Amino acid sequence: MTIDTDAHCAPASIKTLLPYLDAYWREYVLGANLGLSPSVGGAYPPGAPTSGEAGVPNTVDELRAKLLDGSDLRYAILNCVTPFDVSRNLYFEAALTRAINEWLRTEWLEHDERLRAGMVVPTLDPEAAVAEIERLGTDRRFTQVLLPVRGLDVRYGHKRYHPVLEAAAAHGLVVCLHAWGRVASAPTFTGATHSYLEDYLSNAQIVQGQVTSLIAEGVFDKLPDLRICLAECGFAWAPSLLWRFDKEWKAVWREVPWVKAKPSEYFYRHFRATTQPAQLPKDAKELAEAVELIRAPELLMHASDYPHNHGDGAQRLLAALDGAAADAVRYTNAAAFYDLAS
Template identity: 30%
Template sequence: MGDMSHAAERLKAVDRVVDCDFHLTEEEEDFLPYLDDPFDKLLQRNDDHAGVSKGLYPNAGYLTPPKTGKTSSRPVRTIEDVREAMELLHTDTTLVTPGTNLRLPYVHHDELAASLATAYNEWILDTILPEDDAVYGAILVAPQKPDLAAAEIADRASESSMVAVSLPGAGANPPLGDERYFPIYEAAQRHGLPILIHCGTTGLMANFPHQWRGTKRYLDAHLLAHPVDHMFHLSTMLTNGIPERFPDLNFVLQEAGLGWVPYFLERYDNEYADKQYDAPLLEQTPSEYIRDQFYFTSQPVEGADNPQYIKFVAEQIGPENLLFSSDYPHFDFDYTDTLLNSLRSQLSESEMEGVYGNTAADLFDIPN
């Protein structure tokens, strides 16, 4: 599991630790029992859910040995699993995000995808969230059916343990700046819920199919899939004026690391300077909108052994837009003090408190 004993003393430097991207490892058998008809009956093979249809979520098929990385893969399917991991990581509050259901945009039946999102939400409310006020979730929605997604948000918005909307980005087509997603953004803004956008390596299959076919190793795909997917989504969101159309809506981009963000800020501002006709709704520079309404989770902290690099990246993003995340239990998860070790001499005490918990508490309206 790795040794986290050294972290406890170091983490005393911050009052609270909020993990903004902690993954469940839900299996289809966990949430399919919560499906409504007609899909409940359509997917049944026997009288119980042990015989339920499998393989609804396409997979890229990369070789990823379970013992690769810091720890062997561990299941996180119960509240006990979550608590055990929180103790290991020395976190005070956890925002759980999907595992299998990050591939929801690949489900080849739009109405089924929406129903699966509902089933997942029912499952986490029933088994993960109600027992522990230190654990929070996000309302999962299927990008394939924005109207049904908006209705799902409205149905779940009153749940105090649901503090955001989870909109999977891997495989979402068209990109998330498209008008078809406006009902999702309208509903999230109306209910004061930030939107979590999480991409993934499997996203290459749909969004970059030629590159996917040409990659022979997981390394090539994993290196670029998350940040490149985020950049396409973010670019279209800015070009189509999403921050102007939804000025009270915040977005959190998860699990792509941090180094790509300064590049994107400078690159988009530079392109926008002589192509403003392509983004006529924008009244500020793109980087100003990003700093106003977009947040970025920290994992994976590339360059953790280079504090000057981490300081530069944090300054360019803005410490107030940076959120700690572990990405546990993925093979490349970050120990809770990885970012702290790199930034503690670079940021002020209040900035570190913000990165590790206070910003997330304000953003997600999590009580002290």
């Protein structure tokens, strides 16, 4: 049995969402002729090799035919990244995320008991995000709160976001930082990128900043039950980041005296990462060393990232793991992390 911790779906167009918007926002959408970008802020240009040829499923029947049926999937967690970069109107963003969550509930979760979903929440207004988590938090089919790893001008460890993280933890929801997001935020410390290649690579750079922020800014002592999923952001960077983070913390701990243990301890206690994309060496011996350094059997959860295509790294990873480790990555890590019963 397998759990897929990152499969994608998207509304075919904004018309799909009109029944889930109230009259004011329907008029707003229709009056301005607003649309949803198929490339989602440059993340998946329809012709790019990384986007996959199948296209993002728009209906549950399509997902069943292409991914679920005939597979050994016990669960698949749907991540709809459609609202990541649609609008900078905070009230519209709140209405849009609410509409997407209702669409997920009505047109997906109601129709296949294998499906779970990340709830999308506003990023511009943390109070509205908390309200949406409170509204949906008791529906156990939502397993996580989905946030773009490329967020706004402050990182998620900042106290501005603590109420959002707190609400998720209070409902037992994982917080999932998923690749891509706000194109207006510089994706690297040296500013904007100039190519799709740089943008694609930047998710693994941005996520290290988010991990650093969440640990250094003391989130996990305040919220000891909080769990963070890093989706589609890679994981091969973990050993180098954590080696340096542990080392520097020993000298610079005084600035963050609430950090009570080595950063790497927080990381392996509170974070899990999805297996797509997997940037790993091809040589079998080097691959085995990388798996050990990354502590892959503890950290990773299988994901198809359907329909996106990141090459064969994740398959090679699973092939390099022994039976128990492969089972952990395919199923048990996610079952425990998301509290999913078989």
